[in-house]
Amino acid sequence: MTDANPYIGKRLEALRAKFDSQELDAILITNEHNRRYFSGFKGSAGTLIITRDRAALATDFRYTEQAGSQAPDYEVVRVMPGLGWLTDTLGGMDVSRIGFEADEMSVASHQRLVDALDEAGGGGKDGYSMVSTSGIGAELRAVKDPDELALLTKAIEIGDRAFDEVSARIEPGVSEVEVAWEIEKSVREQGAEALSFETIVASGPNGARPHHLAADRILQEGEPIVIDMGCRYQGFCSDLTRTIVLGEPDAKFKEIYDITLEAQQTAIEKVEAGMTGEEADALAREVISKAGHGEHFGHGLGHGVGLEVHEGPGVGARSKGKLEDGMVFTIEPGIYLTGWGGVRIEDVVVLENGRARVLSNAVKLTP
Amino acid sequence: MTDANPYIGKRLEALRAKFDSQELDAILITNEHNRRYFSGFKGSAGTLIITRDRAALATDFRYTEQAGSQAPDYEVVRVMPGLGWLTDTLGGMDVSRIGFEADEMSVASHQRLVDALDEAGGGGKDGYSMVSTSGIGAELRAVKDPDELALLTKAIEIGDRAFDEVSARIEPGVSEVEVAWEIEKSVREQGAEALSFETIVASGPNGARPHHLAADRILQEGEPIVIDMGCRYQGFCSDLTRTIVLGEPDAKFKEIYDITLEAQQTAIEKVEAGMTGEEADALAREVISKAGHGEHFGHGLGHGVGLEVHEGPGVGARSKGKLEDGMVFTIEPGIYLTGWGGVRIEDVVVLENGRARVLSNAVKLTP
Numbered sequence: 234m235t236d237a238n239p240y241i242g243k244r245l246e247a248l249r250a251k252f253d254s255q256e257l258d259a260i261l262i263t264n265e266h267n268r269r270y271f272s273g274f275k276g277s278a279g280t281l282i283i284t285r286d287r288a289a290l291a292t293d294f295r296y297t298e299q300a301g302s303q304a305p306d307y308e309v310v311r312v313m314p315g316l317g318w319l320t321d322t323l324g325g326m327d328v329s330r331i332g333f334e335a336d337e338m339s340v341a342s343h344q345r346l347v348d349a350l351d352e353a354g355g356g357g358k359d360g361y362s363m364v365s366t367s368g369i370g371a372e373l374r375a376v377k378d379p380d381e382l383a384l385l386t387k388a389i390e391i392g393d394r395a396f397d398e399v400s401a402r403i404e405p406g407v408s409e410v411e412v413a414w415e416i417e418k419s420v421r422e423q424g425a426e427a428l429s430f431e432t433i434v435a436s437g438p439n440g441a442r443p444h445h446l447a448a449d450r451i452l453q454e455g456e457p458i459v460i461d462m463g464c465r466y467q468g469f470c471s472d473l474t475r476t477i478v479l480g481e482p483d484a485k486f487k488e489i490y491d492i493t494l495e496a497q498q499t500a501i502e503k504v505e506a507g508m509t510g511e512e513a514d515a516l517a518r519e520v521i522s523k524a525g526h527g528e529h530f531g532h533g534l535g536h537g538v539g540l541e542v543h544e545g546p547g548v549g550a551r552s553k554g555k556l557e558d559g560m561v562f563t564i565e566p567g568i569y570l571t572g573w574g575g576v577r578i579e580d581v582v583v584l585e586n587g588r589a590r591v592l593s594n595a596v597k598l599t600p
Numbered sequence: 601m602t603d604a605n606p607y608i609g610k611r612l613e614a615l616r617a618k619f620d621s622q623e624l625d626a627i628l629i630t631n632e633h634n635r636r637y638f639s640g641f642k643g644s645a646g647t648l649i650i651t652r653d654r655a656a657l658a659t660d661f662r663y664t665e666q667a668g669s670q671a672p673d674y675e676v677v678r679v680m681p682g683l684g685w686l687t688d689t690l691g692g693m694d695v696s697r698i699g700f701e702a703d704e705m706s707v708a709s710h711q712r713l714v715d716a717l718d719e720a721g722g723g724g725k726d727g728y729s730m731v732s733t734s735g736i737g738a739e740l741r742a743v744k745d746p747d748e749l750a751l752l753t754k755a756i757e758i759g760d761r762a763f764d765e766v767s768a769r770i771e772p773g774v775s776e777v778e779v780a781w782e783i784e785k786s787v788r789e790q791g792a793e794a795l796s797f798e799t800i801v802a803s804g805p806n807g808a809r810p811h812h813l814a815a816d817r818i819l820q821e822g823e824p825i826v827i828d829m830g831c832r833y834q835g836f837c838s839d840l841t842r843t844i845v846l847g848e849p850d851a852k853f854k855e856i857y858d859i860t861l862e863a864q865q866t867a868i869e870k871v872e873a874g875m876t877g878e879e880a881d882a883l884a885r886e887v888i889s890k891a892g893h894g895e896h897f898g899h900g901l902g903h904g905v906g907l908e909v910h911e912g913p914g915v916g917a918r919s920k921g922k923l924e925d926g927m928v929f930t931i932e933p934g935i936y937l938t939g940w941g942g943v944r945i946e947d948v949v950v951l952e953n954g955r956a957r958v959l960s961n962a963v964k965l966t967p
Binding site for chain 1: 661662663700702703704705706708709710711734781785788789810
């Protein structure tokens with residue numbers, strides 16, 4: 234009995250299909266998200282060593298038992314001080330050109346590795362070469378399989394419930410950071426292991442600043458309050474934004490909110506597989522621009538979500554890649570008015586049969 | 601009015617004194633802890649560019665205002681897409697050999713930087729050279745100044761209070777993870793921004809395993825319970841371990857506990873500036889070995905604590921560096937018996953006038 238992930242075989246196959254373009258014989262995976270994605274192993278330390286026909290997971294004594302159970306597609310190698318565990322493993326694998334994740338590996342680690350391989354010898358007649366790779370894992374992870382979708386759905390459910398519970402009891406007089414902390418407690422007590430990013434509670438004028446997190450400002454009746462929040466469940470991230478008002482919204486709020494909501498609903502209804510991220514972005518941007526607020530929507534429509542809270546696909550005004558079935562991303566238009574505040578509404582969707590299915594179910598103000 | 605740190609000038613002076621050994625004209629600091637230490641800037645993104653007579657802090661639009669206030673010793677440079685902000689800044693600085701933190705910078709970032717400098721030209725008659733450096737910040741940070749000691753003391757006070765409050769209300773029947781979560785809530789509600797590491801609550805046999813964190817196991821009367829916890833306050837880390845028993849301890853517990861406590865007290869009383877980390881370690885190890893448990897104390901006596909929960913100085917059986925006044929480190933001997941559990945007792949001390957002053961004040965079982 235293992236808690237193995239049945240999709241690992243397919244993920245490895247897709248990874249190996251990328252070897253040809255750089256003539257790789259093997260790749261080392263050290264990024265924590267890619268390690269989990271390609272192996273199923275959930276420990277906090279380890280290196281994957283993947284060739285065309287073998288796959289090894291190297292980790293230290295803390296995790297060797299767990300590695301065997303979570304990653305049965307892999308041979309488990311025990312990491313010891315030094316790099317002998319790696320050069321020995323590679324030495325037995327008949328490989329020469331070894332890819333590594335250049336955005337992940339430090340210059341010092343890379344140098345130690347090159348030195349260790351030189352010293353060990355091997356790698357065929359030309360010796361080993363270390364080959365920079367970039368973005369291979371991120372590219373494959375943009376399309377989700379059923380296992381990922383189930384965990385994303387669960388993360389989103391936890392976030393939705395936290396928002397619904399906490400927002401229902403917010404009253405004027407509490408501070409932004411107090412609201413953020415209530416949300417954090419709620420997701421943790423529901424089983425999330427962490428937040429997926431620091432919670433944003435931006436009230437009144439704070440809502441107009443894109444980098445505002447949560448401060449000591451006291452929430453007041455009638456002002457817009459942007460809450461942007463997410464949690465991490467079994468590694469997968471949720472991401473949700475709602476804009477609320479305590480008490481009765483005024484005409485200004487209703488106007489800005491309704492434009493934003495219409496932009497969001499338009500994008501959700503019209504986005505299709507085969508569109509570029511740029512085209513999806515334009516669906517919402519057009520609604521906001523027509524209402525005269527084009528210059529107040531200063532960010533992209535959304536972004537992919539998965540093991541990272543920001544990952545592929547790109548869904549912004551310069552995203553040239555095509556959206557495909559199985560991709561999971563946010564749709565989150567916003568309007569920001571200096572001195573007044575902001576409105577942003579964000580749901581996560583998955584593309585299925587060419588169209589968006591909304592995964593978020595948190596309460597949303599409707600006109 | 602700024603919230604500037606008055607020790608930045610001295611820290612920069614100490615950093616520049618390290619330039620000679622590698623003939624550096626400048627150094628780029630990208631590690632988050634070193635960035636904060638050398639500049640006072642608390643934002644989450646930025647690069648320090650430090651020459652013999654100038655210091656610049658490059659950060660993005662979110663942080664430029666905060667950077668000016670927190671780091672008045674620095675010129676603030678606004679980061680824009682690409683690397684022009686960096687090559688322009690360096691171009692105006694009359695430097696050629698530029699150090700970088702090789703353990704921090706990724707291979708891809710390093711390559712982009714080398715390419716951008718090549719393209720920009722400059723760097724004097726031989727052009728620019730990028731020089732690997734390692735551990736410069738860590739080495740300087742091992743000795744604390746009064747500003748750091750005040751923040752460490754505050755972090756430790758928060759941790760102590762959390763332990764005292766939570767441990768007083770633990771009863772048989774709660775789980776390890778429930779205790780860990782109560783501790784986390786307590787430190788956060790006292791103003792800590794985060795845990796400094798995942799809380800360990802290791803009850804009964806779990807306490808014998810060095811990598812155990814906190815699980816669903818239910819705490820029972822009479823068994824040893826190791827609680828190892830820390831929080832982060834204004835960037836600085838606390839670290840505390842206590843071993844407790846619910847109900848009446850038995851003779852076995854008393855025996856193991858008393859040996860561990862004697863080892864800890866001996867080390868606290870006898871450690872002196874000028875000793876090596878290895879000699880400090882031996883003070884406690886000798887007590888445990890004489891009691892017949894040498895092989896059950898399978899880790900070092902302690903480690904430095906500061907902006908990182910594990911930093912210099914080394915205080916273990918292979919630590920050759922000397923302990924100095926101003927260093928802050930843990931003293932945490934332990935005895936681990938497979939099947940029974942573990943006892944570990946940990947305080948943080950600072951060396952002052954040659955001797956250890958204990959900073960931790962959490963309740964400790966005494967014979």
